[in-house]
Amino acid sequence: MRKVTLALPMVPEMEIEASKTAMAIAESMRMSPDRIDEVRMAVVEACINALEHSHASAKEVFVTFEVLGGQDPETLRITVRDTGVGFSPGEIEEPSIQEKLKSARKRGWGLKIIRGLMDDVEIRSGSEGTTVVMSKMR
Amino acid sequence: MKGGDALMTESLNVNVDRREGLAVVYTEGYINNQGGEEIARVAYKLIDEGYKVLLLNLGGTKIVNSIGISILIEIIEKMIEIGGKLGFCSLTPTIEKTFHIMGLAQYAPIFPDEPAAVSQLQP
Numbered sequence A: 001m002r003k004v005t006l007a008l009p010m011v012p013e014m015e016i017e018a019s020k021t022a023m024a025i026a027e028s029m030r031m032s033p034d035r036i037d038e039v040r041m042a043v044v045e046a047c048i049n050a051l052e053h054s055h056a057s058a059k060e061v062f063v064t065f066e067v068l069g070g071q072d073p074e075t076l077r078i079t080v081r082d083t084g085v086g087f088s089p090g091e092i093e094e095p096s097i098q099e100k101l102k103s104a105r106k107r108g109w110g111l112k113i114i115r116g117l118m119d120d121v122e123i124r125s126g127s128e129g130t131t132v133v134m135s136k137m138r
Numbered sequence B: 001m002k003g004g005d006a007l008m009t010e011s012l013n014v015n016v017d018r019r020e021g022l023a024v025v026y027t028e029g030y031i032n033n034q035g036g037e038e039i040a041r042v043a044y045k046l047i048d049e050g051y052k053v054l055l056l057n058l059g060g061t062k063i064v065n066s067i068g069i070s071i072l073i074e075i076i077e078k079m080i081e082i083g084g085k086l087g088f089c090s091l092t093p094t095i096e097k098t099f100h101i102m103g104l105a106q107y108a109p110i111f112p113d114e115p116a117a118v119s120q121l122q123p
């Protein structure tokens, strides 16, 4: 298995299905348990964002897993794609806990968590939808 | 449904142990929005009962999401408001790392296990 794509329906807890597949593939490439767990959390956040924010009429999220590297698998690359309305990642403000504690809106952490847990994160977004590409070395 | 695989349970189980001067809240399962709401419900009840120090033992929780965490931030805000304290213990390394990424650990101390937390938090 070098590359597989799941088309997951936008139903509650689909993020858990995606995270289970991430875990199985990461295990197959002998990623350490703590790193696997970090990948799972990042996948959960990316899927929830697609569920919640994409407003896609196609009620599906596409999650692609790619194992990169030669004989010895080195990196797991995961792409979470929706066909929704998109957004401007550059305009999203970095959340700060001091401010969130005072403000009525406590949310806005998912992207920060994804970036903190994965080695490399790239977000492409536009009127065709949003694609989050994130990788983690074994 | 068995509680063995935390990922399989849609609903979070919450248990409380009321002690002298502090209450320990145990969670089992996925802390998503419903899970977070359930913890908040229990925490606000304990606050109403007069508890000012709460320890959230997340030993039975292997996965959380940002919506659930935002509800935990509401509880932290409430604890600060009433001059109380909320601590966490028995977090998975990933949940602990996430709380550090967010800076949450500054406002809600994280302890490795329950005995360490209780000895530090008990007034």
Ligand SMILES: Nc1ncnc2c1ncn2[C@@H]1O[C@H](COP(=O)(O)OP(=O)(O)OP(=O)(O)O)[C@@H](O)[C@H]1O
Pocket: A049, A050, A053, A054, A082, A084, A085, A086, A087, A092, A106, A107, A108, A109, A110, A111, A112, A130, B066, B067, B070
């Ligand atoms: N797939 C997406 N489609 C459209 N907009 C998105 C998508 N992902 C993120 N966004 C936008 O980026 C913002 C920030 O996302 P982020 O995950 O950091 O926070 P949040 O989802 O609002 O709250 P939290 O993740 O803390 O529950 C969202 O509020 C939304 O406006």
Ligand SMILES: [Mg+2]
Pocket: A045, A048, A049, A109, A110, A111, B066
């Ligand atoms: Mg989010």
